[in-house]
Amino acid sequence: MSTLSDRVVSTLGPYVGDTVADTCVRATALSLGKTTEDLTPADFPTLEANVRRLLGPVAPTAVVDQLLADIERGL
């Protein structure tokens, strides 16, 4: 798994579970035509869009904002 994938799963996992966190990673990779291993920090904008789309209905915007900031900060 790439650094970005690891980072997303370790950040989102405690909040939404590893399955959902992994879904966010796979959705990002799919939308970019890449594998999860090929994701890089440059793919963060696409990841952000997918995380907002997937988690927006299950968490308040402020929580999603904070989690995205945590992911970005660790890249």
Add this chain to the structure above:
Amino acid sequence: MTATTASSRTPRALSAGTMLSGGALIALVGLFALLSVQMYAETLSDAAYAASYWFGTSLQILFALVIVFVALRIGWGQHVGKQWFFVGLGVAAYAAGDVAWTILDLHLGLDPYPSVADLFYTLEYAFFFIAMALAVRSYRSITDLRTPVIIGAVISAAAAAAMYFLLLKPYIFAAGVEELGIWGLVVSTLYPLGDVFFMLGPAMTLAIVIMRLGAGRLAWPWWIVVVGALVFSVVDSLYSYADWSGAGSSTLLEMGWMSANLLFALAALVARDVYRVR
């Protein structure tokens, strides 16, 4: 904050405020349980009985206020805010039913069943169903919902069949309009069916969705809601059966509704915590 500290951040457990508030609500319900035993034993004076009656009713109002307050803090513009607002409206409807019931029974000396109280009680089913539907639907982009919905519907149908053979057919339908009146027949039928189709089934569907996802702390409050819905539907159904079969109610059954709405309020307090990252 450095990358190292950010990555090693672990979500907080429940806040001191939630522990204190939740503990206070549980203690109040515990106190009402003691009073309820005395009420059933008819060992209280009239004034103490009336005060205890209103104390129990006030607790339902308190639970509703807690949930609605949390929902408003989350915000109506947020998907989850709407979900919690409808949970709060459900408990508020129940509390309104309790107020009407208390006034009719305690102060007017009227038989409160059936009455306007039932209108409010049955509204809890509608609001709770909307809340559950919104909560389940919020996962639609993440996972397939068909299987959980089908399983929830099958559980509801099986429970409804049990209700039909154990309660509706031998007691309620047998009594019919002649004994119950049209309004009495409608609400007597609606309660057990509401329990299974609007409480049990939707809660089971949500539980399956959350369980399949191996969800993290954002699911904690919904797990508590699921337990509350189970308690409510089981207790409400048992109460109907005990009432119709002549077995009679008990303090334990009476405390069931209180416990269910307490669980919904505790869930809201937990939600307030888990929706804070820091």
